[in-house]
Amino acid sequence: MEIIGFIAAFLTTAAFLPQVYKTYKSKDVSSLSMPMLLLFFIGIVLWLVYGIQIDSPSMIVANSITVVSAFLLMYFKYIYSKKS
Amino acid sequence: MEIIGFIAAFLTTAAFLPQVYKTYKSKDVSSLSMPMLLLFFIGIVLWLVYGIQIDSPSMIVANSITVVSAFLLMYFKYIYSKKS
Structure with missing residues (x-):
């Protein structure tokens, strides 16, 4: 199914997008940890x-979007940490 | 594979567990939104x-653990929001 x-x-x-938006607007990355973001991203x-290997369209779509969200959070953490 | x-x-x-632990220790649920947690939980x-349907052991294990984490975050949000 x-x-x-x-x-x-x-x-x-x-559910993940509001976090990305909130981080972008607030530039508050204090509660995000880079090691955690990196684990999550990998x-x-x-x-x-895995989704490609087991040929699951749902997993391919979901993880393609989430990989971008996770990358953006790492990027925000990197640039906003430097500024403060 | x-x-x-x-x-x-x-x-x-x-990557999800530190968030659960941090929320438990700090009792700070201000940055968590209940509608978002509910969407995530569902x-x-x-x-x-889906993991059970496509018979994927990885997905069954991962989502069984994460469903507990997500439930705990909703629970913390509910009880700590009431107290403040």
Whole structure:
């Protein structure tokens, strides 16, 4: 039932976007830890690889979007940490 | 290659635990939004259902752990919001 996967993909990626937006607007990265973001980023890249291997459209779509979100959070952490 | 999935599962669940611990210790839930947590929780439940349907051990393990983390964050949000 790929529809279940797509609803799951929509909900978990949607839940992640407000964090990205909030971090972008507030420039407050104090509560984000770079090692944690890095673990998460690598984890999502591996989920994407896994999704491609098991040929799961839901996982490929969800993790392609989340990998961008995770990258942006690392980028914000890097640039906003330098400024303060 | 189930090993890729298991490494992914380990990394993404591990990245989530510090947030749960930090919220528990600090009792600071101001930056967490209940609608977002609820979306995330439902999304993880659906990923778990999807993982069972496509018979993916990595997804079943990862989402079983994350569903508990997500539930705890909702619980903390509920009890600590009431107190302040």
